[in-house]
Amino acid sequence: MITLTAVESAxxxxxxxxxxxxxxxxxxxxxxxxxxxxxxxxxxxxxxGLDLYDLVLPxxxxxxxxxxxxxxxxxxxxxxLHGARGAAPDTPQQIRQxxxxxxxxxxxxxxxxxxxxxxxxxxxxxxxxxxxxPGATALLVTGEKPxxxxxxxxxxxxxxxxxxxxxxxxxxxxxxxxxxATRTRGEYYQGLAGSREDFxxxxxxxxxxLWEIMREAVDRAGCTLDDIEWIIPPNQGYxxxxxxxxxxxxxxxxxxxxxxxxxxxxxxxxxxNAATLTHERRFSPGRPSMFLATGLxxxxxxxxxxxxxxxx
Amino acid sequence: MADLRLVTAVxxxxxxxxxxxxxxxxVDLLVAGLPQDLxxxxxxxxxxxxxxxxxxQTVASYLNMRTGGQxxxxxxxxxxxxxxxxxxxxxxxxxxxxxxxxxxxxECRTPDGVGAPxxxxxxxxxxxxxxxxxxxxxxxxxxxxxxxxxxxxLAVLGPAADAGALGVPAGADIHRVAAGGYCTSVWLALxxxxxxxxxxxxxxxxxxxxxxxxxxxxxVLHGTHALHGTAERGGRPQAVH
Numbered sequence: 001m002i003t004l005t006a007v008e009s010a011x012x013x014x015x016x017x018x019x020x021x022x023x024x025x026x027x028x029x030x031x032x033x034x035x036x037x038x039x040x041x042x043x044x045x046x047x048x049g050l051d052l053y054d055l056v057l058p059x060x061x062x063x064x065x066x067x068x069x070x071x072x073x074x075x076x077x078x079x080x081l082h083g084a085r086g087a088a089p090d091t092p093q094q095i096r097q098x099x100x101x102x103x104x105x106x107x108x109x110x111x112x113x114x115x116x117x118x119x120x121x122x123x124x125x126x127x128x129x130x131x132x133x134p135g136a137t138a139l140l141v142t143g144e145k146p147x148x149x150x151x152x153x154x155x156x157x158x159x160x161x162x163x164x165x166x167x168x169x170x171x172x173x174x175x176x177x178x179x180x181a182t183r184t185r186g187e188y189y190q191g192l193a194g195s196r197e198d199f200x201x202x203x204x205x206x207x208x209x210l211w212e213i214m215r216e217a218v219d220r221a222g223c224t225l226d227d228i229e230w231i232i233p234p235n236q237g238y239x240x241x242x243x244x245x246x247x248x249x250x251x252x253x254x255x256x257x258x259x260x261x262x263x264x265x266x267x268x269x270x271x272x273n274a275a276t277l278t279h280e281r282r283f284s285p286g287r288p289s290m291f292l293a294t295g296l297x298x299x300x301x302x303x304x305x306x307x308x309x310x311x312x
Numbered sequence: 313m314a315d316l317r318l319v320t321a322v323x324x325x326x327x328x329x330x331x332x333x334x335x336x337x338x339v340d341l342l343v344a345g346l347p348q349d350l351x352x353x354x355x356x357x358x359x360x361x362x363x364x365x366x367x368x369q370t371v372a373s374y375l376n377m378r379t380g381g382q383x384x385x386x387x388x389x390x391x392x393x394x395x396x397x398x399x400x401x402x403x404x405x406x407x408x409x410x411x412x413x414x415x416x417x418x419e420c421r422t423p424d425g426v427g428a429p430x431x432x433x434x435x436x437x438x439x440x441x442x443x444x445x446x447x448x449x450x451x452x453x454x455x456x457x458x459x460x461x462x463x464x465x466l467a468v469l470g471p472a473a474d475a476g477a478l479g480v481p482a483g484a485d486i487h488r489v490a491a492g493g494y495c496t497s498v499w500l501a502l503x504x505x506x507x508x509x510x511x512x513x514x515x516x517x518x519x520x521x522x523x524x525x526x527x528x529x530x531x532v533l534h535g536t537h538a539l540h541g542t543a544e545r546g547g548r549p550q551a552v553h
Contacts, residue, residue, distance in 0.1 A: 077390060083367020089423040092390035093525070107398045108390030111358060111372035119386050123402055130313050130405035184385050186370075186377025189336075193368035297370030299385075 002125030002168060002177035004305065005137065006066060008059035009164040009275035011262070012047035018158065021046055021263075025152045035158055039237025040256070044160035044263035048148070052091070053098055056143035059275075060099055060165040067137065067167060074127055074138035075099070075106040078120040080113045080266040080295065085150045095141055104139070112184075113191070114234050115295030116267050117142055118303045122180045124168040138168040142268040154192065157236055162265030164272045175274075175305040178288065179220035181213040182301040191296040202298060207243040209300050214250070214292065217302035223288050225249045228304075230277060230289040234269035235259040240294075267295075278307075285309035314408035316400075318444040318533060320347055322436045323503030328420065328429075335364040335371040335418045338434035342416055343378045350438055352380025354410035358387040359399040361495035362421040375416055384410070392423065392522040393470065393495040397529040401449045403439055412440045419496040425524050430492035435499035445510075445533040452479030452530050455517050459484055462515035462534050470497040470520030478519045478528045485513070502533075 016024075018041045022032040035041045056077075064072075077092040087108065088094075096106035109120045117140065124138035143163025151159040167174075188194060188202050218225055231245060231254045238259065245254045258273050265272060270291050277283050284307070291303040324341035326333060335358070356379060358372040376385035384406075388399035396417040403413050418434040439447065450458070456479065459465040465484040469475055471491040480486070487505070489497040498518040502509075509516055515534040521527070 081367070082387065083363045083369070084365070085367040086363060087390070089362050089390060089392070090524075093392075105394075105398060105401075106391065107388055107395060109386050109388060111370050111385070111387035113370065116386065119384065122384075123386075123405070126405035126409075127401065130401075132313075182384050184373050184376050184381070184383070186373040186375075186381055186385075189370045189374035189377065191368045191370055193366075297373040299373065 001171060002121065003170065003172050003174045004121070004177065005167040005169045005172055005174040006063045007164065007166040007271055007275045007278055008062045009162065009272040010058035011045035011162050012050050012055065014045060014047040015043050016046050017043055021158050021160070025158065027155065031155065038239045040259050041158055041237065041263050042260040044158065046161050050145065050161060052145040053094065055145055055161055056095065056141055056163045057098055059163055060139060060141050063139065063165055063167050064099060069101060070103060071135050071137045072101050072104045072139050073131065073133065073136045074124055075101050075104040076120050076124055076138060076140045077108045078116040078140055078142050078267050079108060079110050079144055080116060081144055081146055081150065082110045085146065086110065087144065111297065112299040113295030113297055114267050114269065115293040115299040115301050117270050118180065118291055118293045118301040119182065121166070121168055121177065121303065125170065125177065128168065128170050139165060140168060141165045142271055144266045157264040160263040160265055162262050162268050162272050164268045164275055166271050173308060175307045178304040178306055179217045180301065180303045181216035181220060182299065183209055183213050184297070184299045185209065188298045210244045213300050213302040214290065217290060217304050221288060221304035223304065227288055228253060228290050229284055229287045230255045231292055232270055232273045232277070232289060233292045234294070235262055235264050283307040314441065315446045316404040316407040316439050316448060317442055318447050319350065319438040319440045319442055321503040321506050322346060323500045324434045325431045328432050332365045333420050333432040334366045334369070335360065335420060336369055336374055338418045338420065338432050339371055339375050339378070339416055342434050342436040346436065346438065351412045352382045353412040353414045354383055355403060355406045355413035356383040356385035357399045357403060357413070357415045359396040359415065359417050360387070360389050360419060361392050361395055362423045365420055379414055392524050393520050394522060394527060394529045396495055396499055397449055397531055400447065400531050404448055407439070412438065414438045417496050417499045419494060422494045423524065426494050429494060433493055433496040433500050435496055435503045437499070445535045447531065447533050450517070450530045450532045452477070452528060455479050455530065456481040458515050458517070458532060458534060464513045465515045465517060466509055466513040467517045467519055468498045468501050472521050472523040473519045474521045474528065475519070478521065478530055480517070480519060
């Protein structure tokens with residue numbers, strides 16, 4: 001069974017308020033008010049001078065200090081932004097080199113926008129299972145540093161600095177992945193360049209598809225939505241989840257704590273939130289939780305994970 | 313682990329004269345060449361070495377929609393010309409779960425340090441569990457044994473492939489792909505020549521060496537049979553949005 005053996009997150013030291021970040025992004029007063037009151041943002045980490053590798057390497061290094069780097073067979077860089085706005089083509093190779101993982105095959109997974117980490121976890125597990133090598137692991141690295149004009153153009157969210165990594169293995173300690181459900185609605189492939197009608201119909205379609213994949217994920221995991229301890233979505237703002245995460249049977253069990261303090265760190269959000277819950281010991285061992293991911297384009301994914309009690 | 317077997321291979325090439333040709337336009341040409349009776353895939357992979365000219369379009373999702381809309385889809389990149397080889401490894405890992413899967417390798421631009429492509433190109437491989445050849449990633453050291461076991465071996469070498477370093481055995485026939493492309497080179501050659509090669513060889517090795525960092529990559533097809541539906545599409549794409 002696919003296991004998340006370790007998950008870590010990291011942020012630059014510099015913290016800014018919604019209003020300070022809004023000024024950097026050129027947002028209007030109305031937009032700024034919306035980010036604070038409708039989306040529920042307060043502060044976030046952002047350092048204009050920070051290098052991409054200074055952002056993404058610390059959580060990965062923390063994981064590698066506690067594991068055998070020689071066992072890492074795959075280094076997967078999961079990123080949301082693609083095309084010329086996204087990561088440079090050699091980013092995974094640079095990460096591999098800087099982490100000293102010369103024995104790993106490094107590549108990027110993308111084109112699900114912010115939903116990519118769940119597919120990357122599942123793919124890492126599939127590759128390890130296919131290879132059949134005992135003790136082998138895969139390291140998933142997330143975190144992006146879009147150019148200011150790119151961050152400014154994505155005006156429905158406030159993009160902040162944050163990164164996370166997780167170590168994937170088969171068996172062993174950690175959180176077991178019990179199921180994965182995903183759905184892509186390719187008619188929305190134009191993303192932010194879509195028409196007004198595309199956005200309208202996507203907003204109408206979204207709750208139905210989210211419920212479908214959430215139910216599919218718990219069915220496959222052999223549990224129900226009532227059994228789920230935490231629903232763990234990305235930090236895209238409260239408004240995005242209306243009609244789903246504010247409804248029974250999941251309302252009140254959604255992990256929103258990081259929304260107001262970290263804002264949206266693109267594809268890193270879910271692993272950042274998992275790291276918070278892990279380090280604050282807020283997962284009940286043996287009780288299922290659910291990662292819930294969405295990405296422009298549109299892809300919707302749900303994954304049920306069960307933290308396993310530590311031996312002894 | 314289930315075998316990954318080739319069902320069909322489609323190639324596409326279109327000039328880049330003025331209009332910006334992107335991954336979507338290449339995908340449109342590739343999908344037009346797919347057989348009508350291809351089952352909806354459970355896995356759709358897009359692979360490229362350099363990003364699309366249009367960063368808003370999620371072309372993996374678009375390819376998913378064009379091939380049935382029921383697949384788990386994403387892109388595999390960031391590895392130079394090795395990306396498609398890793399994507400093949402991913403397709404093999406999901407072979408049992410996915411049923412039918414498709415891998416589109418597309419190229420409209422190249423990473424810094426590699427000459428610009430002469431044309432926008434692509435190759436689409438469809439996999440399933442039928443009677444086609446088994447496709448799998450390989451290490452260069454396996455090719456000599458493959459030639460001994462399988463009979464006539466064709467080594468398809470990318471423009472910069474180092475046959476010696478990749479372990480291509482002395483007795484293998486060689487097809488060297490002409491310069492002008494980067495990550496699509498050997499895959500497009502396979503799509504173009506597959507009908508003839510499958511009648512002549514029982515094993516084919518796709519071999520390339522990345523000129524950017526010297527890394528070698530090998531994939532093999534063995535147990536070859538004639539395929540249906542192989543085609544190459546060409547022409548002028550629609551306007552870029």
